[in-house]
Amino acid sequence: MATISINNLARAIYESSEKKDGMELDIVMKKAVSLISKKHLMSKSKEILTQLEKIIDKDEEVVRAKISSRIKIDKKVTDEIDDFIRKRYKAKHTVLEFVVDEKLLGGIKIEVGDEIIDMTLKNKIKKLQDYLITQ
Amino acid sequence: MSKNYIVENLKKQIGSFKSDAQAEKVGHVIEVFDGIAKISGLSDIKASEMVSFPNGEIGVTLNLEEDSIGVIILGDFSKIHEGDEVKAIGTILSVPVSDLQIGRVLNALGEPIDGKGAIKAVKSNPIEKVAPGVITRLSVSQAVQTGIKAIDALIPIGRGQRELIIGDRQTGKTAIVIDTILNQKGQDMICIYVSIGQKDSKLRKLQTRLEEGGAMDYTIIVSAGSSESAALSYIAPYTGVSIAEYFMDQGKDVLIIYDDLSKHAVAYREISLLLRRPPGREAFPGDVFYLHSRLLERACRRNKEYGGGSITALPIVETQSGDVTAYIPTNVISITDGQIFLETDLFYKGIRPAVNVGLSVSRVGSNAQIKAMKKVSGTLKLDLAQFRELEAFAQFGSDLDEGTKSQLERGKRAVEVLKQPQYAPVATEDQVVTLYALTKGFMDDVAIDKIKSFEEGLTEYARKNAKTFYKEVIEAKMWTDAGEQELVKVIGEYKSSFVK
Numbered sequence: 175m176a177t178i179s180i181n182n183l184a185r186a187i188y189e190s191s192e193k194k195d196g197m198e199l200d201i202v203m204k205k206a207v208s209l210i211s212k213k214h215l216m217s218k219s220k221e222i223l224t225q226l227e228k229i230i231d232k233d234e235e236v237v238r239a240k241i242s243s244r245i246k247i248d249k250k251v252t253d254e255i256d257d258f259i260r261k262r263y264k265a266k267h268t269v270l271e272f273v274v275d276e277k278l279l280g281g282i283k284i285e286v287g288d289e290i291i292d293m294t295l296k297n298k299i300k301k302l303q304d305y306l307i308t309q
Numbered sequence: 310m311s312k313n314y315i316v317e318n319l320k321k322q323i324g325s326f327k328s329d330a331q332a333e334k335v336g337h338v339i340e341v342f343d344g345i346a347k348i349s350g351l352s353d354i355k356a357s358e359m360v361s362f363p364n365g366e367i368g369v370t371l372n373l374e375e376d377s378i379g380v381i382i383l384g385d386f387s388k389i390h391e392g393d394e395v396k397a398i399g400t401i402l403s404v405p406v407s408d409l410q411i412g413r414v415l416n417a418l419g420e421p422i423d424g425k426g427a428i429k430a431v432k433s434n435p436i437e438k439v440a441p442g443v444i445t446r447l448s449v450s451q452a453v454q455t456g457i458k459a460i461d462a463l464i465p466i467g468r469g470q471r472e473l474i475i476g477d478r479q480t481g482k483t484a485i486v487i488d489t490i491l492n493q494k495g496q497d498m499i500c501i502y503v504s505i506g507q508k509d510s511k512l513r514k515l516q517t518r519l520e521e522g523g524a525m526d527y528t529i530i531v532s533a534g535s536s537e538s539a540a541l542s543y544i545a546p547y548t549g550v551s552i553a554e555y556f557m558d559q560g561k562d563v564l565i566i567y568d569d570l571s572k573h574a575v576a577y578r579e580i581s582l583l584l585r586r587p588p589g590r591e592a593f594p595g596d597v598f599y600l601h602s603r604l605l606e607r608a609c610r611r612n613k614e615y616g617g618g619s620i621t622a623l624p625i626v627e628t629q630s631g632d633v634t635a636y637i638p639t640n641v642i643s644i645t646d647g648q649i650f651l652e653t654d655l656f657y658k659g660i661r662p663a664v665n666v667g668l669s670v671s672r673v674g675s676n677a678q679i680k681a682m683k684k685v686s687g688t689l690k691l692d693l694a695q696f697r698e699l700e701a702f703a704q705f706g707s708d709l710d711e712g713t714k715s716q717l718e719r720g721k722r723a724v725e726v727l728k729q730p731q732y733a734p735v736a737t738e739d740q741v742v743t744l745y746a747l748t749k750g751f752m753d754d755v756a757i758d759k760i761k762s763f764e765e766g767l768t769e770y771a772r773k774n775a776k777t778f779y780k781e782v783i784e785a786k787m788w789t790d791a792g793e794q795e796l797v798k799v800i801g802e803y804k805s806s807f808v809k
Contacts, residue, residue: 181375288350293330301328
């Protein structure tokens, strides 16, 4: 018998629980948990949840972004970033996580999924270093 | 150089530096072990694309899965940690190619490892390329002279051919290819020796031997040693053929040797099993045939419109106790245009090169043989086949008729003539003279233990005295009646002086 991938499992849970609430949702959840336990995938529950989150985000057009900067950024810039992300990733909703990291020296870094837009000073210096070495 | 100058220069360089904010796709290492890394992210990466790790190591993607990718690490994986950021380089794995690589020893990534300094290559070729199509090709019609009588006469190899050299360990497989490389001097051929999973001491010995013979002037060695990772052993032959293609594109003839493809298959098996690909026969993955077929298919001879040039491939496969029905030998036998089969028994009987003439074939090489050689070797194969049959039969009976006896004697002499020491290639013209003397029966009354000295003396004498014959064979590739008469006369003269 073929093994079930975590992605498939998460999608199945999502689709079967879609537009359900109350008792119905309870039944679906119980069945889902018993299936996971039957397939010996309890240890993978964290991955399943992450995958489920991803599926829900995609369906509801939510984009999660991590924004790192050296200092705390003010509301004006935050709004601009939010606007930029909405446009670039065609998102209806955004969930922004702000991180302060002094090692970045300056500028900001935006991480969305596996894409990184690095506009930090640290990255710029690194690029300059590479450029001078190769010249 | 003044301090100011350096500062000014630096300022200028920094001034010309531009950096734009770019969106980059990155991945993270989930796990790393035995030269393999599993990476999450990098959602739009291609197969065989290069990725870079933070410490500068390069990896190549082999597995593209639903939510992760499998990468082989080309180098030291001990400094790669879980969670490291991985970036896609955006190009398929390619190796530097240059004319300056001739005479050098390179690693599987095309970098020099012989301590003679860096090679500034301006071009790089992808290691995976689709083989030249059918309309660009020309059939094999020009010979690769190995200088080994048994091969040039009976199992001829043509330019653009793929001829497998197969045999147990210690049967002289590498010796044949070294002799072949040594004999390419002045034949307008570039040789590439790809060493896969060999001992470094063996490689060093081979390199020294080639240097002594002056063969490094037209030879490149690509080496993935046994102490290096399986990933490098896996890519080494592709690196070799990419370099070969660079020379073929210039219209040159290239001879490439893969020593050996059994170790290559084992390295690929290791990688595949670590990447959790399902094992098949002998635990090799399902695509091990394609692994070798796509490599050997790149050997070809191109026609004039497409620039000419050729790649002749001599893959080597090592068998276990003569078993040619194992998985890799049967695969490579079916891919190549023939095989040279070496046998332990013959080797210990003193028949060296230990070529089993009965089991060895060259499916396309006979078209490449010169007419003179075809003429003398045509009957030789028959003589040897009859001899082998009679030899077994003669052991039972003592009363043999004259015809059988003479066939046996002829066969014994043929076997003796085909023996040849290592590093002693014989020129084609000399081979023709020797084989002419043998097949026309001039050696029938020479004692078997004298055959070797007879042969040596004869070629030396004929070279001096049968000048017309030699000229005809070298220039027109075939003798005329006048040339033949001259040779017969010369052989007669030599024989009378030899017997005395």
